[in-house]
Amino acid sequence: MNVKQLRYIAFALVAAAFCSCQKDPSTSDLHRDYLVYTACDSGTDFSAIDTYFLPDSILVIGNSNRTEYWKDEDALQIIDVVENGMNNAGYTRTDEKTSANVGLQLSYVRKATYFVGYDNPCWWWYYPYYWAPGYWGDWAGWHYPYSVYYAYTAGSLLVEMVNLDADQTGNKKLPVIWDSFIGGLLTPDAELNLQRTVEGVEQAFVQSPYLNK
Amino acid sequence: MKTSKYLKTIAFCTLLLAAALPGKAQVFPNTYINIDWQMGVPLGDDFADKASGWGMNFESGYFVTPAITVGPFISYQTNLQSIDRQTLDLGDGSSLTTNQKHALFQLPFGVTGRYNWLTDSVFQPYAGLKVGACYAEMSSYYYIVRQYTETWGFYLSPEVGVSIFPRPDYRLGFHVALYYSYATNSGDVLVYSVNNINNFGIRVGVSF
Numbered sequence: 323m324n325v326k327q328l329r330y331i332a333f334a335l336v337a338a339a340f341c342s343c344q345k346d347p348s349t350s351d352l353h354r355d356y357l358v359y360t361a362c363d364s365g366t367d368f369s370a371i372d373t374y375f376l377p378d379s380i381l382v383i384g385n386s387n388r389t390e391y392w393k394d395e396d397a398l399q400i401i402d403v404v405e406n407g408m409n410n411a412g413y414t415r416t417d418e419k420t421s422a423n424v425g426l427q428l429s430y431v432r433k434a435t436y437f438v439g440y441d442n443p444c445w446w447w448y449y450p451y452y453w454a455p456g457y458w459g460d461w462a463g464w465h466y467p468y469s470v471y472y473a474y475t476a477g478s479l480l481v482e483m484v485n486l487d488a489d490q491t492g493n494k495k496l497p498v499i500w501d502s503f504i505g506g507l508l509t510p511d512a513e514l515n516l517q518r519t520v521e522g523v524e525q526a527f528v529q530s531p532y533l534n535k
Numbered sequence: 536m537k538t539s540k541y542l543k544t545i546a547f548c549t550l551l552l553a554a555a556l557p558g559k560a561q562v563f564p565n566t567y568i569n570i571d572w573q574m575g576v577p578l579g580d581d582f583a584d585k586a587s588g589w590g591m592n593f594e595s596g597y598f599v600t601p602a603i604t605v606g607p608f609i610s611y612q613t614n615l616q617s618i619d620r621q622t623l624d625l626g627d628g629s630s631l632t633t634n635q636k637h638a639l640f641q642l643p644f645g646v647t648g649r650y651n652w653l654t655d656s657v658f659q660p661y662a663g664l665k666v667g668a669c670y671a672e673m674s675s676y677y678y679i680v681r682q683y684t685e686t687w688g689f690y691l692s693p694e695v696g697v698s699i700f701p702r703p704d705y706r707l708g709f710h711v712a713l714y715y716s717y718a719t720n721s722g723d724v725l726v727y728s729v730n731n732i733n734n735f736g737i738r739v740g741v742s743f
Contacts, residue, residue: 345589345613347636349676355620355634357678362628475679505678529622529630
């Protein structure tokens with residue numbers, strides 16, 4: 323081997339250095355599974371909750387300029403899983419919104435991507451047709467009484483529990499006392515998406531043992 | 536990343552110097568330069584425990600005596616690990632169920648010293664010690680998120696190796712080494728903690 327060849331080797335090594343300083347792992351296979359994130363207000367006594375109100379549809383967050391709701395059989399199956407989770411936790415569903423202790427709102431993110439941080443929790447300000455606080459009562463807005471850091475992308479389901487016993491007077495904000503974010507629900511296979519969603523909702527209750535009457 | 540740019544600049548300048556000088560000469564008088572591919576194996580670390588060849592080492596040394604060299608070094612290494620889906624208790628009632636990819640990136644730099652034997656022969660063994668600082672980045676990739684922490688620590692790395700010069704008068708040849716490294720970096724990502732980083736590995740490259 324002569325000097326010229328050694329220089330070629332040196333060149334190859336330097337070229338390798340140029341393209342391999344910090345290796346990021348392949349993340350493509352991360353999308354082969356779903357993600358479930360849950361968080362709650364540690365100041366809430368969830369055992370004191372008796373009744374809950376659960377709407378019969380899922381709000382869709384997409385690119386539409388009007389409010390969309392998802393109401394077909396798949397949506398009802400997802401709502402049933404939420405109902406089962408709440409009932410198994412010892413809570414009772416009621417049809418009277420005004421008499422319920424808490425409300426549950428389900429939202430499916432179809433075409434939007436947002437990042438949510440505790441300092442900027444009102445991401446729905448950018449989406450004009452999210453669940454309006456007025457749906458639940460005379461609140462002035464929303465409020466997370468705990469830290470929230472996560473990202474929403476297309477193919478996500480949000481399940482949020484709001485405290486309907488909270489004080490409404492004086493422009494108070496409606497507190498979200500438990501939330502669940504389920505991601506990874508946008509594969510090309512609709513059946514798989516539904517299966518993942520169902521498993522994700524069930525997992526959300528499994529990893530929230532404080533939801534217990 | 537800025538460090539990546541600096542590293543590339545150093546490597547590129549080294550290459551230009553190597554290419555510009557006549558074959559018989561050293562790049563600098565009484566010095567050596569090594570450019571190595573590096574494979575590292577983490578020890579006692581469950582954050583990113585897979586052996587990896589994503590690493591390089593660049594170093595130079597000045598012959599302060601016919602047997603002893605002292606000079607600068609910089610190297611880098613990334614180790615990865617896949618984590619199957621699991622539920623993590625994040626505290627305060629928060630939980631996360633996901634699969635992950637972990638990455639541990641290390642970038643030590645500092646001073647390296649060697650004691651060399653048989654410096655006029657084809658095979659020139661040596662024992663060395665690297666001392667310096669270590670920048671380390673611990674990352675967890677999940678969903679569309681990369682959560683990471685940056686740490687700094689003290690770095691210490693003994694090494695044994697051999698430089699192979701087919702024609703010692705040209706001082707252009709190969710380099711093979713075994714090393715162990717210890718860094719005091721500590722940090723937390725999600726529910727994972729790293730306290731000190733230990734590796735062993737091999738380096739193979741060119742020397743001139």
